[in-house]
Amino acid sequence: MKAIFLRVALDTPLDTLFDYRCVLSTATDKASIPYIGQLLVVPFGRQELVGVIVDIRESTDVPENKIKDVITVRTELTPLLPDWMALVQFAADYYQRPLGEVALPALPKNLKAIKPVSLQRNLKKLAKISTTNNVQPTAEPDLNAEQQAAVDQITGASGFAANLLFGVTGSGKTEVYLQAATKVLARDEQSQILILVPEINLTPQFESHIRARFPGVMLSTLHSGMAEGERLLHWLAAHQGQARIILGTRLAMLASIPHLKLIIVDEEHDPSYKQQEGLRYSARDLAIWRARQLNIPVVLGSATPSLESWQGAQSGRYRQLNLRERAVKNAVLPVVKIINLEREKPSDGLTPRLISSIKLRLEKGEQSLLFLNRRGYAPVLACDACGWISQCTRCTANLVLHKGDHRLRCHHCGLEQRIPRSCPTCGNIDLQPLGRGTQRMEESLAAIFPDAKVFRIDADSTRLKGSAAAAFERVHDGDVDILIGTQMVAKGHDFKRLTLVAALNPDAALFSQDYRASERLFAQLMQVSGRAGRTAQKEGGNMSEVLVQTRYPDHPLYHALMAHNYEDFAKDLLLERQQAQLPPFMYQALLRAEAKELQQALEFLQQAAACQTHIGITINDPIPMTMTRVANVDRAQLLVESASRPALQAFVKEWIITLRSFKSRVKWSIEIDPVDI
Numbered sequence: 001m002k003a004i005f006l007r008v009a010l011d012t013p014l015d016t017l018f019d020y021r022c023v024l025s026t027a028t029d030k031a032s033i034p035y036i037g038q039l040l041v042v043p044f045g046r047q048e049l050v051g052v053i054v055d056i057r058e059s060t061d062v063p064e065n066k067i068k069d070v071i072t073v074r075t076e077l078t079p080l081l082p083d084w085m086a087l088v089q090f091a092a093d094y095y096q097r098p099l100g101e102v103a104l105p106a107l108p109k110n111l112k113a114i115k116p117v118s119l120q121r122n123l124k125k126l127a128k129i130s131t132t133n134n135v136q137p138t139a140e141p142d143l144n145a146e147q148q149a150a151v152d153q154i155t156g157a158s159g160f161a162a163n164l165l166f167g168v169t170g171s172g173k174t175e176v177y178l179q180a181a182t183k184v185l186a187r188d189e190q191s192q193i194l195i196l197v198p199e200i201n202l203t204p205q206f207e208s209h210i211r212a213r214f215p216g217v218m219l220s221t222l223h224s225g226m227a228e229g230e231r232l233l234h235w236l237a238a239h240q241g242q243a244r245i246i247l248g249t250r251l252a253m254l255a256s257i258p259h260l261k262l263i264i265v266d267e268e269h270d271p272s273y274k275q276q277e278g279l280r281y282s283a284r285d286l287a288i289w290r291a292r293q294l295n296i297p298v299v300l301g302s303a304t305p306s307l308e309s310w311q312g313a314q315s316g317r318y319r320q321l322n323l324r325e326r327a328v329k330n331a332v333l334p335v336v337k338i339i340n341l342e343r344e345k346p347s348d349g350l351t352p353r354l355i356s357s358i359k360l361r362l363e364k365g366e367q368s369l370l371f372l373n374r375r376g377y378a379p380v381l382a383c384d385a386c387g388w389i390s391q392c393t394r395c396t397a398n399l400v401l402h403k404g405d406h407r408l409r410c411h412h413c414g415l416e417q418r419i420p421r422s423c424p425t426c427g428n429i430d431l432q433p434l435g436r437g438t439q440r441m442e443e444s445l446a447a448i449f450p451d452a453k454v455f456r457i458d459a460d461s462t463r464l465k466g467s468a469a470a471a472f473e474r475v476h477d478g479d480v481d482i483l484i485g486t487q488m489v490a491k492g493h494d495f496k497r498l499t500l501v502a503a504l505n506p507d508a509a510l511f512s513q514d515y516r517a518s519e520r521l522f523a524q525l526m527q528v529s530g531r532a533g534r535t536a537q538k539e540g541g542n543m544s545e546v547l548v549q550t551r552y553p554d555h556p557l558y559h560a561l562m563a564h565n566y567e568d569f570a571k572d573l574l575l576e577r578q579q580a581q582l583p584p585f586m587y588q589a590l591l592r593a594e595a596k597e598l599q600q601a602l603e604f605l606q607q608a609a610a611c612q613t614h615i616g617i618t619i620n621d622p623i624p625m626t627m628t629r630v631a632n633v634d635r636a637q638l639l640v641e642s643a644s645r646p647a648l649q650a651f652v653k654e655w656i657i658t659l660r661s662f663k664s665r666v667k668w669s670i671e672i673d674p675v676d677i
């Protein structure tokens with residue numbers, strides 16, 4: 001009999017690892033000796049927890065009478081490899097979280113069930129998933145010169161390389177990914193490829209491209225919309241090396257992929273690569289780290305790269321690959337025109353010029369897409385008589401009117417009420433919706449164009465599982481004349497018959513306090529514009545066009561949009577950021593505090609700000625968050641900045657220890673590289 005001690009990471013907020021004893025009898029066969037990276041079940045307080053073995057030792061500092069025995073080691077699962085362990089360790093260190101809070105949530109739930117589902121059975125099912133043999137394979141189209149150069153660069157070099165694939169919308173970035181993938185897959189029979197997309201809704205489109213190009217190759221998809229059983233299966237397929245291509249949203253970045261040889265991040269600028277709760281990681285940044293760790297290439301693709309990535313390319317850290325033309329012959333970028341709302345008055349949110357453009361498209365049997373980033377019927381319900389407006393009682397926010405199900409709804413805390421029949425303060429029965437959301441636009445469009453098929457896509461219309469896929473299918477099939485939608489419709493979709501795009505009311509973001517708002521708005525408008533004119537322009541047909549309704553026709557952002565000029569726009573923004581000492585020229589960390597009373601949160605932050613000084617670190621004043629109250633909790637924040645990433649890291653590490661020692665009732669968290677400030 002021999003005892004060894006397993007150092008284990010558990011999903012607890014305690015920033016420490018835990019030692020357990022594991023007794024090996026002399027009869028123990030090799031197969032049941034534990035390894036680093038294996039899962040196991042251990043007692044923890046009165047419960048049992050699943051953890052992962054981080055280290056194996058001959059001795060422990062835990063006293064003999066305190067040490068507990070391991071319950072079982074999950075030997076049936078191949079251990080997580082050292083490179084995966086290093087990935088989660090890096091994420092834990094960089095984002096300043098306990099290792100267990102990073103490693104365990106990265107694994108599928110069913111893998112962590114105390115009574116494990118039979119892995120054997122699941123492994124058998126594996127062979128069946130995702131390998132499609134009944135698909136008619138599509139041939140590779142001939143690449144144009146720029147696409148070919150990109151594929152050659154990506155696959156030509158050996159070792160780590162960060163490639164920024166800067167390609168206008170419709171330039172055929174997908175084809176570059178697919179042909180680079182073909183080469184990497186052919187190179188060795190184990191190699192695996194990870195492709196990240198920003199939205200679950202984009203996975204079906206991508207999946208069908210992959211299946212058609214790689215029949216017989218096992219594809220694993222990973223995103224948050226999957227049932228747990230399915231998720232386990234797909235995770236295992238990647239972990240066991242069977243799946244050669246792994247397609248997923250940001251969470252796939254933390255999957256175990258033992259033979260990873262290429263990482264692709266499509267639409268790398270997209271804010272959804274940043275996780276906004278728990279471990280607030282950036283999947284794009286982790287992709288770069290992972291590629292460097294494994295010494296493999298990574299591709300960041302976008303028509304509007306994030307300023308971080310653009311700066312990376314400008315400074316020579318990333319290699320820039322350009323696709324300047326649309327890939328389809330005679331498909332040209334749409335003409336962008338500005339409609340001045342001061343001169344052309346809209347009715348029901350639509351200017352006469354926009355209405356006649358939609359008419360023209362209808363006559364030609366072409367599709368129009370109207371972009372309005374505001375769901376619901378109207379953002380607020382108001383009483384003219386006394387000035388009452390529908391406000392959330394729990395948040396610093398208005399209740400949004402949803403007419404279909406007669407509800408007022410808070411988009412932040414989920415509070416719901418029936419629409420009042422009369423004003424709650426003065427009894428006036430004539431309550432008016434103020435402003436316009438997608439539902440109201442849908443209603444107006446149906447009234448103006450009674451013969452057209454008007455269709456809405458937003459988070460409300462696609463709540464049911466599978467309904468988003470069905471909705472996009474409908475648009476692709478051409479069964480829609482006018483599509484109205486939020487940013488959901490702006491991303492990535494390759495609509496074939498769409499020739500008019502209109503941004504109904506994009507101005508709000510121009511004057512936001514968030515310094516990233518204009519970068520985001522520009523990317524969004526470029527993206528949504530890029531949905532138009534993706535197929536060959538018809539002989540003698542009209543140019544596809546983009547119409548932007550605005551009160552600020554001279555704003556530089558709209559001028560850059562008209563010129564399809566990302567580069568100059570990015571140059572100006574980067575200059576501004578440099579002058580203002582903002583990211584990517586500065587590194588930031590944000591301390592957030594939440595309390596019942598704003599004062600408590602602010603006091604906590606003041607105490608936090610006072611407790612440490614450090615050379616090269618700027619600690620700003622605590623301020624209430626723009627939306628101060630959410631779900632009856634007041635929120636404040638404190639921004640810390642440094643020109644040096646390591647200095648900031650070192651500071652935060654010490655700071656957290658001090659903050660923990662406050663024993664304050666205030667709930668706090670730290671975010672590294674925050675994007676929403």
Ligand code: ADP
Pocket residue numbers: 141142143144147167168169170171172173174175327328329494534
């Ligand atoms: P992006 O992702 O850059 O916006 P896509 O990858 O969706 O663009 O490609 C736009 C369209 O161009 C697609 O319909 C695609 O099939 C087509 N395409 C891509 N590459 C080629 C090529 N080399 N020859 C012909 N068509 C192409």
Ligand code: ZN
Pocket residue numbers: 383384385386387388423424425426427428
């Ligand atoms: Zn009133």
Ligand code: ZN
Pocket residue numbers: 392393394395397410411412413414415630631
């Ligand atoms: Zn609310």
